């Protein structure tokens with residue numbers, strides 16, 4: 331049997347006195363779709379940063395297809411096929427939408443192929459009408475789409491989405507759900523999301539983080555009926 | 571007009587103006603004016619070098635004059651030893667580039683922050699200045715070239731046509747060479763910026779973290795930009811050593827470094843024409859103020875004749891009132907007047 335796409339062992343991250351992530355054993359199969367939930371400050375974004383090399387873990391290891399990437403640099407991990415949409419949108423604000431996608435597509439493509447990838451992506455994320463707009467001048471929701479397009483334009487094999495639906499309208503959220511399903515036809519994904527309706531629609535396996543550790547891992551319906559999970563996280567929201 | 575067409579139109583305008591200057595200046599003006607214009611052109615090449623690394627690469631280097639000075643001194647020392655100028659010309663580009671590669675390696679791979687990058691490049695410039703300045707004694711010589719300390723090196727042999735030692739470039743020839751060099755460097759940088767490499771360095775300037783998460787190693791790109799900028803500055807230094815047949819440590823000095831930064835601020839970061847305009851404009855202004863400076867040293871008249879003071883005032887005025895610089899501000903105005911055609915002349 332070959333190694334899983336992502337495997338962490340005893341993964342931990344400590345910031346001074348704060349243990350942001352502790353002892354996480356996490357496995358993701360090829361082409362799997364996983365949701366990551368948990369209250370604010372549970373360590374989800376920190377976990378993502380360790381998967382992408384933005385932070386080097388203070389304990390434990392991260393492996394990508396059996397290869398230890400715990401100390402690798404972000405650009406090295408990106409070149410192994412991992413793309414991330416960060417929680418705070420990170421795009422090239424001074425450039426146009428098209429230029430943003432071009433930079434991404436040019437990393438993995440050459441010549442005329444770059445342009446065709448960009449054109450296809452503009453259609454896929456619905457940004458063709460604003461292709462020549464400067465990204466910094468777009469609305470927050472549209473910048474989220476730009477970042478999604480940028481991440482997908484490098485054609486990664488694992489896509490990490492940190493709260494992709496934040497600040498989106500209902501229609502945009504529905505479109506994001508559709509897009510996640512589309513992406514999942516060819517790629518593995520981990521999605522951090524607060525919106526339970528969103529997770530229900532994706533209907534995938536869910537990992538619950540609490541205080542930096544994995545609380546439980548199960549199918550979405552089982553998670554929604556798990557009393558401990560309701561206690562630490564969902565209680566208020568499901569009741570509401 | 572598409573972006574590509576307007577960008578080509580911009581290059582065409584710059585080339586047309588450049589060729590007009592190239593052809594007309596020696597025909598319309600006396601030799602002293604031609605000599606002045608020559609040094610403007612040489613300094614504009616230097617301005618372009620910082621325009622690239624700061625304006626596009628986002629690397630604020632206080633030591634561009636160090637590369638300029640290294641280029642000038644390398645040429646002077648090499649040509650005095652070799653006689654023939656082909657290899658000295660090449661060395662005047664290669665030596666600053668190698669120096670920048672070593673310095674840049676420690677800066678970029680050592681993850682030194684932007685502030686310290688400024689401090690380090692400034693310090694290196696001062697060290698070079700002081701070192702060269704204190705080589706006045708006869709014991710300081712490289713081969714047959716005496717370094718001369720603060721007195722500088724006079725009587726530097728002029729460039730010759732490559733491999734033809736007796737076919738030397740005269741004063742008018744220097745004008746043609748300097749102007750053609752400026753045009754060539756401009757066109758080459760335009761091509762570089764339109765390439766994948768150029769787009770990536772701009773992306774890194776815009777958002778280094780994002781570029782890295784897409785798989786680009788910012789250190790490699792910044793180092794390469796730094797080295798290209800140093801090579802261009804070194805070439806400008808070689809031209810400068812030829813212009814006056816003389817080099818002295820002041821070209822490493824703080825004042826020189828500050829000037830280059832002022833040219834780029836006034837002309838505009840993120841453009842290539844901007845640093846050229848800023849450089850030529852300020853040099854012309856400096857010369858005009860200096861020539862008209864009254865001889866008495868008291869009262870308001872002295873104030874008008876105080877060139878550094880006026881340059882300082884211009885710099886502060888620009889930073890406060892026209893922070894983007896002349897060219898980008900003109901571009902914004904044009905964009906407001908003609909919507910949808912924002913990015914014409916760069």
Ligand SMILES: Nc1ncnc2c1ncn2[C@@H]1O[C@H](COP(=O)(O)OP(=O)(O)O)[C@@H](O)[C@H]1O
Pocket residue numbers: 345348349350368369370371372373374375376377
């Ligand atoms: N760079 C940092 N320095 C110090 N503490 C941090 C840093 N980043 C995150 N933390 C802390 O780590 C914990 C987990 O944060 P985070 O991973 O952002 O949680 P989540 O994404 O689940 O909301 C929080 O207590 C947060 O304050």
Ligand SMILES: [Mg+2]
Pocket residue numbers: 374375376417492
């Ligand atoms: Mg978070």
